[in-house]
Amino acid sequence: MLTLTPDEGCKMVNIVYVGIDTSKDFFDGATVDIRGSELMETTRYKQDINGFQEFYDNIKEICKITKSSLLIGIESTGIYHLPLYDFLVSKGYQVRVFNGLEIRGLRKTRIRKTRTDKIDAKLIANALRYCFEPEKKCPVPNELRNLREFCRIRFRLKVKRIRVKVQLVRDLDLIFPGFSNLFREKLSARLTKLLKHACTPKEIQKMSIEDLRKYVPETKAIQIKELANKSKGATNLDKAIKFEIKSLIREGKLIENEMQKVENKIERELNKTIHPVRTIIGIGPVTSAIIIAELGDINKFNGPNKIVAFAGIDPVIKESGKSRHEYRISKRGSKRLREALFQAAFTSSTLNPVIKEYYKRKRAEGKCHKDAIICCARKLCHIIYSVWKNNKPFYVPSNISSEK
Numbered sequence: 001m002l003t004l005t006p007d008e009g010c011k012m013v014n015i016v017y018v019g020i021d022t023s024k025d026f027f028d029g030a031t032v033d034i035r036g037s038e039l040m041e042t043t044r045y046k047q048d049i050n051g052f053q054e055f056y057d058n059i060k061e062i063c064k065i066t067k068s069s070l071l072i073g074i075e076s077t078g079i080y081h082l083p084l085y086d087f088l089v090s091k092g093y094q095v096r097v098f099n100g101l102e103i104r105g106l107r108k109t110r111i112r113k114t115r116t117d118k119i120d121a122k123l124i125a126n127a128l129r130y131c132f133e134p135e136k137k138c139p140v141p142n143e144l145r146n147l148r149e150f151c152r153i154r155f156r157l158k159v160k161r162i163r164v165k166v167q168l169v170r171d172l173d174l175i176f177p178g179f180s181n182l183f184r185e186k187l188s189a190r191l192t193k194l195l196k197h198a199c200t201p202k203e204i205q206k207m208s209i210e211d212l213r214k215y216v217p218e219t220k221a222i223q224i225k226e227l228a229n230k231s232k233g234a235t236n237l238d239k240a241i242k243f244e245i246k247s248l249i250r251e252g253k254l255i256e257n258e259m260q261k262v263e264n265k266i267e268r269e270l271n272k273t274i275h276p277v278r279t280i281i282g283i284g285p286v287t288s289a290i291i292i293a294e295l296g297d298i299n300k301f302n303g304p305n306k307i308v309a310f311a312g313i314d315p316v317i318k319e320s321g322k323s324r325h326e327y328r329i330s331k332r333g334s335k336r337l338r339e340a341l342f343q344a345a346f347t348s349s350t351l352n353p354v355i356k357e358y359y360k361r362k363r364a365e366g367k368c369h370k371d372a373i374i375c376c377a378r379k380l381c382h383i384i385y386s387v388w389k390n391n392k393p394f395y396v397p398s399n400i401s402s403e404k
Contacts, residue, residue, distance in 0.1 A: 014068060015070070016059075016066055016069070016071070017125045017128040018031050018071065018072040019031075019074075019121045020073065021121040022075065022077050022081045023080060023117065024080055026045065027045055027047060028045075028120070028121040029045065030122040030124070030125045039066070040058060044117070047080070052084060071128050072094065072095045072128075073095070073125065074088075075097075076097050076100060103124060107120070107123060141297055143272075144292065147266065147289060147293045148294065148296070150262055150266045150269060151266060151290045151294070151336065154266065157259045157262065160255055161255045161256070168187070168248045169186060171244055172245070174237060175233035175241045176233050179227060179231070182223055187249075192249045192252070195245055195249060197215070200235075200238055200242070201233060202228075207225075209221050209222065212224060212225065266285070267285050267286070267289070270292070275292055275388075276391055277291055277384055279393035280348075280384065281351055281396070282347045282350075282351040282355060283348070290337065291337060294340070295388075298388040304386070308378050310333045310334060311338045312329060312331045313329045313330075313374060313377050314330050315328070338377075341377040341381065342373065342377055344380055345377040349376055352396075355380065359376050362376070
C-alpha cells in the first residue's frame, strides 16, 4: 500500500531506489527517494506471478506519482532471486544484482543488531542510493544460462563423486585396513571390478596371485596378497560393509555416466558460439565452458584484477604490530571459477609457452609449486580478459616462441 503524502507526491524526484530482499516463498520490497525517505511502506509479496504483478503495479504507480525513473536492486540469494529478476527485466527495468557479501558488509555498519527481511530490503535500496551504479547488462546473458547450469550440474556431480570415494575409503579401512592406500584412483575400473569379487582379507587370501592378476598387474597383486595376510579388520561388520561397498560402486558408476552426459551437453552448448577464450592454449573445452559461464559478460569487469577478485584468488595480507605478514588468497567469489582457473593454470604451466615461462620465473623467485600455480591463475585472468574484451584469439608472442 502506498503511503505517499500529497507534498511528496508533488515533488519532482529524479530517481526512486527500490530494494528487494528475496526468500524461497516471499520477497520484501522497499522504496526510498534520493534523501533516503521511504516512499512506500515496505511490503511483503508472494513469489508467484500474482505477487510479481502486485509489486510491479505498486512501483509503476510510484513512478507515475513522482515522475521519476526507477532503479532496482536485488540481493543474489542462490536461485530464489532469478524468477523476479527475469520478470522485472522483461518489463524494461534496470536491476542491480548485489552479492551477499556486499550487503553483509553494509549490514555491519548499522548500530542495531536487529535483522529482518524488511530491514534488509531497505538496506539494499539505500545501497543503490549511496554508492552503487546499476548494471547495464544481464549478469548472465540468456544464451549462457543453460551452459552455466550444465557446468554447475557437473560441479555438483563431482561433489557427489568425492563423497562416494570418501565413504568407500572409510568402509575399506574398516574391514581391510591399508587396502585403499594401494590405489590412487578409488573408483578405477580395476579396483571396482576386484571389489565386486573380493573386498575382505579372508576373500583375498583365498585367491592366488594368478587370480588377482585378472584384475591388477602382478606387482600390485603381490602387494595385495601380502597385505591380506597381515591385515585385520572389523570382521563382525563384513556383511553390512560389503553391501555398502557394492552399493557405492554402483552409485559411483552412475555418477560417472551422468558426468559424461553432462560434459557432452556442455560441449554442444559451447559449440553454438565461437569464443576467443577457447583459443587459449592449456584451457580445454569443459574448463573454458566453466570460465565463460561463470564470468558471463566481460563488460561487467573494468579490468583483469576484477576477474581475479571475482574468482577469489586475490591476495589477502594480514599484519598486526610486529607480526609477520601472511599472504593468502581471499577465496571470496565463485569457487567454480576458482577451481577451473587452478586446473587451467596447472595444465598451462606445461603446455602454454607464456604461462610456462611465467611459472619458471616464479619458481626462480623462490615460490613453491602451489604459490607459483596461484600466480599463473592470476596471469590467466589477464589473458582471458584481453582476448575476450578485444574479441581476438590468443597468440604466443614471437619473443617467447623463439626462446622455446
